[in-house]
Amino acid sequence: MKRFDDDLAFMLRYENVAWYENGKVRILDRRMYPTKIEFVTCSTHQEVAQAIADMVTQSAGPYTAAGMGMALAAFECRDLGRKEMLDYLEKAAYTLSHARPTTANRMVLTTNGCLEAARKAMDEGRPVDEAIFMRTIDSLNRRYSTIEVVAEHLVTMFPDKGTIMTQCFGETIVGMMLRVARKREKDIKLFVPETRPYFQGARLTASVACDMGFDTTVITDNMPAFVMKRNKIDLFTSAADVICMDGHVVNKIGTYQIAISAKYHGVPYFVTGIPDKAHQTIDSVTIEERDPQLVLEARGVKNTLEGVKGYYPSFDITPPHLVSGVVTDKGIFIPYDLNRYYDTEVKEYY
Structure with a gap:
């Protein structure tokens, strides 16, 4: 079977995202990578859902973990009759898809695809867990290729020898844009904000970029404006957790302030992803708030006195007037014209 993770960084290879084998799911613990390379092993699909909720994996990783978790759920109920097995898998699908509220709509697409694979496998008398596993690999291939x-x-928007600023960890697009840049011999440099409190930029984006041979500089989250002015950033880019049809972008907290700075300094901001028809307006998005304790510490080391409070909205909202373009598999759209994306057939990859 052809795989599309060839020549990518360690943490973008399928086995190092999430992997189902021998009745367990193994997930690379991105909370500590690259300081430590450790995997969280889940023996039940509920443990997979908890790992997703606990940020063991982030960005696109939860979609892979959910698919592998569905394979594990099929293994758990392998001795039940057809109706009981389907009931079990439907409950598991809800548990996995709703592990994090902001991305629940798209996670449902992943788990629904697994349910379809399960029904087909039952009809054909094939092992259901293997069918869901293969469906998840196929989904990975479709996502990576798309x-x-x-x-x-x-x-195409990167200047030759350009300097690019990223935000958080866009997973697949980070690896793919670097692979394409390398293929085109674009000698780009990256400035990577650290992305508190989990440091996904410093630990994940910077690791992937360095692993793939690019000049990579990490900056703290309060440096982007100064760096844009002093270091002549050519382009700012991020992925998105949700791109609403009205052009609002929901992404890791900090994206909004970098977009404001980019607009002020004349730096174009290109967000990558697929417009989400489930979110016609920003009003339909739930902004997840996480444990405020995480703001009071850095990688487990507490920085504040007892009694000091924290506040941790996990995402923020960037309005369309700050977005230069939405980059999709069908080209680049202005944020006010995203309905046109659906004028032609859409390639699903969840």
Whole structure:
């Protein structure tokens, strides 16, 4: 079977995202990578859902973990009759898809696809867990190949020898844009904000970029404006957890302030992803708030006195007037015209 993770960084290879084998799911613990390379092993689909909720994996990782978790759920109920098995898998699908509220709509697409694979396997008398596993691998292949097309459009906007600023960890698009840039011999440099409190930029984006041979500089989250002015950033880019049809972008907290700075300094901001028809307006998005204790510490080391409070909205909202373009597999759209994306057939990859 052809795989589309060839020549990518360690943490973007399928086995190092999430993997189902021998009745367990193994997930790379991105909360500590690259300081430590450790995997969280889940023996039940509920443990997979908890790992997703606990940020063991982030960005696109939860979609892979959910698919592998559905394979594990099928293993758990392998001795039940057809109706009982389907009931069990439907409950598991809800548990996994709703592990994090902001992305629940798209996670449902992943788990629904797994349910379809399960029904077909039952009809054909094949092992259901294996069918869901193979469906998840196929989904990974479709996502990687689709996002590579997105990357082709994005990299076209990179100047030769350009300097690019990222935000958080866009997972697939990070690997694919770097692979495309390398193929086109675009000698780009990256400035990577650290992305508190989990440091996904410093630990994940910077690791992938360095692993793939690019000049990579990490900056703290309060440096982007100064760096844009002093270091002549050519382009700011991020992925998105949700791109609403009205052009609002929901992404890791901090994206909004970088977009404001980019607008002020004349730096274009290109967001990558697929417009989400489930969110016609920003009003339909739930902004997840996480444990405020995480703001009071850095990688487990407490920085504040007892009695000091924290506040941790996990995402923020960037309005369309700050977005230069939405980069998709069908090209680049202005944020006010996203309905046109659906004028032609859409390639699903969840």
